[in-house]
Amino acid sequence: MLSKSSLLYFGIVTLAFLVETEAWWLVGENGNDHQCPRRGGASPYYFGSTSLSCLTSSKRGVPSRGIWELTHRFIYYKEFYFDFHSDSYATIARLRYGGKCSGSTESSPAGYSYLSADCIKGCARNYRCKFGTYNALSNNCHKFANRLSEVLCTSGHTCPSWCLGSCNYARVI
Structure with a gap:
C-alpha cells in the first residue's frame, strides 16, 4: 500500500507532466475547432x-489541434x-515531401491571415531559435503548427519580430 506522501508526490508529478506536455487528451481536451x-x-x-508511417519510412483562443495525435x-x-x-528542422515546400508522402488538409480553413508567405517562411526558419529543439513531448510538429496558427491568426498585418531573425533551421524543398 502506498503512503499518503507517495500518493501526493505521484499526483504532483502527474499534474506537472500534463501541464508541461499539454497532454490533456488524457482527460478529454484535444485542441479545439475554433476558427480565426x-x-x-x-x-x-x-x-x-x-501518416507517420510515411514519414518514418523515408527517413487556445486561436485555432489549435491536439499535440498527441x-x-x-x-x-x-x-x-x-x-x-x-x-x-x-522545419521544411518549407510546395509538395508534400517531394510528392512522396500524401497528406490532407482539413476541409475548412482554420482561419485567415494578411501575413505574407515570406513572413511565415521566416517563422519556420527561426522556430528552433525561438522555441528550441524538437521534443516529442513538449515541442513537436503539433506544437509547431499551433504556434504558426497563432501567428497567422493574431498578428494582423505585422510579421512578429522573432520571424525576422537570422536563424536558418529550415529546408526549402
Missing part, C-alpha cells in the same frame, strides 16, 4: 496531417506546406 475569423482580403490557412501535423498557407521534424 474571415477578414476581407485575407488568405485562408489550413491544418493538415500526414498519431499523425504528423503541418500548416498549409499560400501554396506552401510548413512542417517541423524530429531533427529540429
Whole structure:
C-alpha cells in the first residue's frame, strides 16, 4: 500500500507532466475547432496531417489541434506546406515531401491571415531559435503548427519580430 506522501508526490508529478506536455487528451481536451475569423482580403490557412508511417519510412483562443495525435501535423498557407521534424528542422515546400508522402488538409480553413508567405517562411526558419529543439513531448510538429496558427491568426498585418531573425533551421524543398 502506498503512503499518503507517495500518493501526493505521484499526483504532483502527474499534474506537472500534463501541464508541461499539454497532454490533456488524457482527460478529454484535444485542441479545439475554433476558427480565426474571415477578414476581407485575407488568405485562408489550413491544418493538415500526414501518416507517420510515411514519414518514418523515408527517413487556445486561436485555432489549435491536439499535440498527441498519431499523425504528423503541418500548416498549409499560400501554396506552401510548413512542417517541423524530429531533427529540429522545419521544411518549407510546395509538395508534400517531394510528392512522396500524401497528406490532407482539413476541409475548412482554420482561419485567415494578411501575413505574407515570406513572413511565415521566416517563422519556420527561426522556430528552433525561438522555441528550441524538437521534443516529442513538449515541442513537436503539433506544437509547431499551433504556434504558426497563432501567428497567422493574431498578428494582423505585422510579421512578429522573432520571424525576422537570422536563424536558418529550415529546408526549402
